[in-house]
Amino acid sequence: MKYRKLGHGLTVSAIGIGCMPMIKGGNILYGEAADLDESTRTIHRAIEMGVTFFDTAQIYGPFSNEELLGQAIRGKRDGLVIATKFGFRFDGKQITGVDGSPENARQSCEGSLQRLGIDTIDLFYQHRVDPSIPIEDVVGGMMRLVEEGKVRHIALSEAGPETLRRAAKAAPIAALQSEYSIWERDVEDEILPVCREFGIGFVPYSPLGRGFLAGAVRSRDELPEHDWRRNDPRYSDENLPANLRIVDAIGAVADRHGVSKAQVALAWLLAQGDDIVPIPGTKRRATMEDSIGAADLTLTADDFAAIDAAAPRGATSGPRYGEQGMRMVRL
Template sequence: MKYRTLGQGLQVSAIGIGCMPMVKGGNILYGEAADMDEATRTIHRAIDLGVTFFDTAEIYGPFANEELLGEAIRGKRNGLVIATKFGFGLDGNKIVGVDGSPANARRACEGSLQRLGIDVIDLFYQHRVDPSVPIEETVGGMMELVKEGKVRHIGLSEAGPDTLRRAAAAAPITALQSEYSIWERGVEEEILGICRESNIGFIPYSPLGRGFLAGTIRSRDELAENDWRRNDPRYSEENLPANLAIVDAIAGVAAKHGISNAQVALAWLLAQGDTIVPIPGTKRRATMENSVAAADVTLTAEDLAAIEAAAPMGGTSGPRYGEQGMRMVRL
């Protein structure tokens, strides 16, 4: 495994693991529900392969994903970087809007520590920006947790340019997590530049376009009725056929190298900067092993040009979220 350094000197494996799909039912389902034993074996196998970076959040499940990860890393904690997130209000298991208050950060941190079974959270993100709370107040509350030894590093997720600049001026931000992939390149306009200027690592989530770029889904009919992607505008009957051209271009590069579509998509992200660390979501050893192998893939200038021609910034058909989801990003 290769390793990369985020902001504030935090070193992680070049490919991390997004644990969100490792839920049995829960509130966000991609494909079949995860087998919990296989999910645990996937985490253990990733550790064996040198993966050190694992990403979860209190709302995945909710709560169950942190509990799963915590149980899986018991006795294996040394050397791992465990990232989790806060930022939503919760009424029991129901999400009741965003809440970026320091009090909510503290509540979530205490719960996450308990569920994960660890003494300190390595990277604690604000999951979504709360427009009603100044970002300086939010990161100030997060830094109090750092001072108390409950958190090592803080980060943001889906923050817009102005918010990111203000946060970086108020506190040491280690990483920004936002959607970024061959078919979602909006962060290239301004956000990646701010991260570079401010020594903030960048963590792309959904680096495989929620599975689309892997090339295994060619029709909306292949999605189960309860699959979350049925809500994704890019998977709609109107947009999916047009977006298959992107998958076909990726497949052409993959065939040339004898590798998978997923490995091409992840290698493309790694080629965009040495502080970029994608976290593909996985729930099975086979897909995890395939993704992790992308750390050893180097794309040629010709490969990158072919992908650029098929998937220029803004060239994907459809927005990345529905109306409600789009109101919560780049704030």
Template sequence: MKYRRLGQGLEVSAIGIGCMPMIREGNINYGTADDAVSTRTIHEAIDLGITFFDTAEMYGPFRNEELVGAAIKGRREGLVIATKFAMRWDGNRPAGIDGSPENARRACEGSLKRLGIDTIDLFYQHRVDPNVPIEETVGGMAELVREGKVRFLGLSEAAAATVRRAAKVHPIAALQSEYSIWERDVEGDVLAACRENGIGFVPYSPLGRGFLAGGIRSLDELPAGDWRRNDPRYSPENMPKNLAIVDAIAAVAARHGVSNAQVALAWLLAQGDDIVPIPGVKRSETLRDSAGAPDVTLTAEDLAAIEAVAPNGGTAGPRYAAAGMATVKL
């Protein structure tokens, strides 16, 4: 496995693992998952040299952190465990975004307990609270760093101006936002703000929630209850148009003798040494495939072929429905 540095010298494997799909019967389902299979996958990732694992209290909610915590027990050394907070809760029901320092502390302490660790390596604000100044939120998160409960701070889906304001309060190690061949809105202002402040970038959904991997060509292939049935880009109107992107990736993959997923991840890695994708996995087969992406080198011809079919803004449909879009780039 190759390694990269995010902001503030935080070294991680060049490919991280998004643990969200490992939820079984949770609030965000991508097909079906099994705790034992997910645990074996985490163990195999560690054996492959992957050090970067991403979860959040939102996933489940709470159960994903418990699964990750149980899986890394006895194997914690050398790992970078990232988790996130955003919501206040009414039991297991989200009751609104809360970026207050008090909520950051509550979430941090709960995550530490569920993960079974003494320190969170990378603690993100999952979504910016428009009602709490980012200076106040990051100030509260910085207190957790000073107390030794958190090593590094991150933001998720923050706008460029928010990133710049946050960095003035405390160093930010990473911004995690959606970025992939079919979702490039961060190019320009957001990535520029990160690079101005020495902040690494962590793309989530780097495979377009599985679409770019090429195995889904119809909604009928998704089980009932799958979250992607609500994704506008998977809609009957937009999916046929977006399949042209998949076909272009497949052509590049065929030239190299690799998978679509490896090409999509290699494309992201080619966008800068400060970028570390976290594809979601739950099975060993997917893990091993994604882990091979850093060994794939795309040519200028490959990049041009992808650009021709998937320019910034060229994907059919927004990445979320209206409610989700209202929570990003704040």
């Protein structure tokens, strides 16, 4: 396994693991429900292969994803970087809105620590920006958790460039997590430059376009009835056929190298900078092992040109979220 540094000296495996798909049922389902035993074996196998970076969140399940990860790493904690996120209000298990207050950060942190069964969260994200609370107050509350030893590093998710700049002036931000992939490149315009100005690592989520760039879906009809992607505009009957050209271009590169489409998509991201650490979501050992192989794939100039021709910035058909989701990103 190769390793990279996020901000402020936080060393992680070059590819992390997005644990969100690993729960059975819950509020966000991709494909068929996960087998919990296989999810646990996937985490154990990833650790054996040198993966150190595992990403979860309070909202996944909600709560049950942290519990699953916590149980899986019991006795295997040393050397791992465990990331989780706060930023929402709950009524039981029902999400009622965003809440970036220091009080919610503390309450959420303590709940996450208990569910994960660890003493310190290595990387603690604000999951979505709360526009009602100045970001300086948000990161100030998070830093108090660092001072108390409950958190090692703080981070943001889906913050816009000005919010990120203000946060970085107020506190040491180790990472920004946002969607970034061959078909979602908007961060290249303003957000990545701000990260690099302040030495903030970048963690792309959905680096495989929720499976699309891996060639997993060629028709919306292939998605199970309760699959979250049925609400994804890019998977709609109107947009999906146009977006298949991106998958076909990735497939041509993959065939030249004798690798999977997923490996090409991840290798493309890794080549965008040493400060970039994608976290493909997985729930099976086979897909996890395939994704990890991307760290050893080197693409050529011709490969990059072919991908750029098929997927220039802004050319993907459809927004990445529906209207409500888009109102919560890049704030």
